Amino acid sequence: MEAHKSNSITPSLSETHQDDASSNFFQYANISPERNKEYDLQDTTESYIAESETSQSPYIRGARVFMAISIVSALLLLAFEIYIYAVINLHKDKLGSNPRYTELSTFLALFIFASVFQMLLSYIGLRSKNLLLLTMLCVFYCCMLVYTGIQYQEISRFVNEVLHGAWKRATKGVNITAIAVIGITLVVQTYMIFGVLRKHVQWIRYKKIGANLKTRQLYLVYQIHRSLLMLDFFFFLGFTVQFIVIMVQDKSSVEFILTVIVLPITILLLIFCDFAITRELAWAAVVAIVILACGCAYVLFKTIRLYTKYTSAYHLGFKPGSYFPGRKSLVTFGVLTLVLLFATMTLELYLICNFHSGLKNVLIDSYSRIPWGKSTAREDESREESLEID
Template sequence: MYRPTSLWTWAFVGVACVQAAIILGFEAYVFATFQTSLKNDATRQTASHTIPTFLTLYIFGFLYQLLLAYDALRLKNTIQIIGLCVFNAALLLYAAVQIEQIQDAVHALLIINDIDNNVWSDTKAFLIAIPCIIAVGTVLLSFVAWKLYDEFAWTIYKHISADLRMKRRYLTFQIYIALLKFDFFLFIGFTIQFVVIVVKRDDIEFWLTIAAIPVTILILIMAGVFTRRENRLGMASVIILYFVALAYFLFKLVRMYQPRFEGTFLPVRKSLTTFAVITIILIIATIINAVMCTMNFGKGLKPHIAGRKMESEDEKTFVTEMPNLSHGPVPSRMTID
C-alpha cells in the first residue's frame, strides 16, 4: 500500500480529506434539514429531488476525488494532480450553481405549502459556505500541486528514453488515461442525476438510464485496454462510441429546454446544464486525444507501457502508468511544459 513519503504529498492528501469531510458534513446537514421540512406529498414534486441530487453527486464526487488523489500520488502523476485541481474548480462552479437552484426549489415548494417556511434561512449560510470552502481548497490544492510538480517531474520522466518524440507520445498517452478517469466521474455523475430526478420509475427512459451505467464503465475500461495494446480496430470502435456519447449528451441538453419536459428538469436544469457542458467539452478532448494515441500506434511506445513497474524509495508497486525501461537507453529529464 502506498504511503505519502514527503511533506507535500501529505499536504495534498490532508487538504483533499479535510475539504471532503467539511463539504459532505454541510451537505448532509442541508439534506437532513430539507427532508425533515417537507410536508404532505412533497416527495412527488420534482423540486423535492433537488437536494438529494446535489448530495448524491457530492458524495460520489468527493469520494472519487480522494480515490484519484491516492492514485495520482501513488503513480507520481503530475498530469493527474493538475487534473484534480481543475476537477476541484469544476466542483466549485457546481456548488455556486447549487445555491440558486435550491432557493428556487424551496420557493416552488413554499407556493404549494409543501415545505416549512424557515428551511431556507436554516440552510442558506451552509450553502454559501460550501463554494467558499471549495474555493479555498482549490487554491491550496493548486499550490501543493505546483510543489509536487517539481518533486515528481524527474521521478516520472526519467523512465522515458532520451527520444523527445517518444516522450511526447508517452505524454499523450498519460493525458488520455487521465481523461478517461475524469470521464468516468462525469458520465456516471450525469447519469446519477437523471436517475435521482426521474419521478416515474415505470418510465422506459429511467431503465435505459440505469442500463447506461454498466455500459459506460465497460466502454471506458476497454478504451484503456485498447490503447495499451495498440488495437486499432478496438480504438476505432471506442472513438465511434465517443461520438455516440457526444450525441447523447447533446440530446439531453436540448431536451432539458424543450417545453414538454421543462416541468421535470426545471428545478435542476441549471446544474444539469453546467454538468452537461463540462462533459461535452471533456468528450471532445477525449476524442482528440484518442485519435492522437491511435496515430502513435506502431511507433515504439507499446513496450514502454506494456509491463510497467516503478520503484519508490521504500517499495515496488505495480502501476498502470509508469513503464519499465530497463532495456531502454539512458533516461533524461523532461517536464510537461
C-alpha cells in the same frame, strides 16, 4: 636504446586517455580508482535501486500529505452536504412543490458525488504520478467553488422561505463553511502540486522515459487522454443520474431500466478505452472510438429531448419543451460531456496514429496486475526482443 627505454616508460597517448576516462568514470560514480578491481555489477545495481528509492521517498511523503488533505476535505464536505440534505427532508412538506424538492435533492446528490470523486482523482493522480490529472483536480475544485456558489443561492432561497431561528443560522453557516473548505483545499493542494510534488515527479519521469522528445510528447498526450477519461466518467454519470431522477418519473419504465444499466457499463468501457491505448491494440482502440461516438450520440439525443415536444411525455411542463426545474443543470452537464467525449476521441485517434513509437515501453507496468494485462505485456516484450535479435 635510450629512446626505446623512454618510449617503454612513458605511457602512450591512448593509454593516457583511457586512464583519464576511467578516473572520471569512478569520480562520477563516487568510486576510488583503487577499488577498480573490486567494482562489481551487483553493487552497481543495488546502489542504483537504493538511489531510486531515496529519490522517490520525498514524493511518497508529499503524496501522503496530499491524499490526507483530499480525504479530510471530502469527509467535511460530505458531512456538510448530508446535513443540508437532512434539513431539506425534515422540512420537505413546506416546499410546496415536488419538482422544487427534486431539484434541491439532485443538486446536493451531485455535490456529494463530486466530493467522493475528488478523492478518486487524487488517488489515481498520485499513484500514476500524473501531475496533469492533479492540475485538473484543481480546476475541478474551481468548478466546485462555482457550483457551491450556485448552491448557496438556491439553499438561501429555501432557508429564507422555510427555515427560522437556529435552523436558519446553522444551515447558512454550513453553506459558507463548505465554500471555505473548498477554497482552502484548492490553495494548499495547488501549492503542493507545483511547490512540492512537481520537482520529484519530473525527475522520476525523466528516469522512466528518458530524453527522447517524441516519447515525452506522446506520454504527455497519453496523460491528457487518461485525465479526459476520468472527467468523462464524472460528467457522463452526473448527466445520466440527473436525467433519470428529474425526467423519468416512472421507475418501472424501460427507459429507466436501460439508463440504470448504462451506468456500470460506462465504467467498464472507459477502462477498456485506456487499456487499448496502453497496450497499443489497434482493433480495441478503434472499437473504443466507436463507443465514444455512440456516447456522444446518446448524450446529444437526451439533451435535444429537453427542448422538444418529447418533454411532455414526462409531464414536467405545461407546454411541450417548456422550462422545468433542473433543466439548466442537465443542459450544462450535457454540453460539457459532449465536449469532453469529442476531445477524448480526438486524442484516441492521435495516439492510434502514433502506435509503435516507444510509448508502449513506458506504459508496460500499467494493468500488469490484471492477468490478461500481464500476459499481453510479456508478449509485447518478447516480440520486441525477437525483432531486435533479427
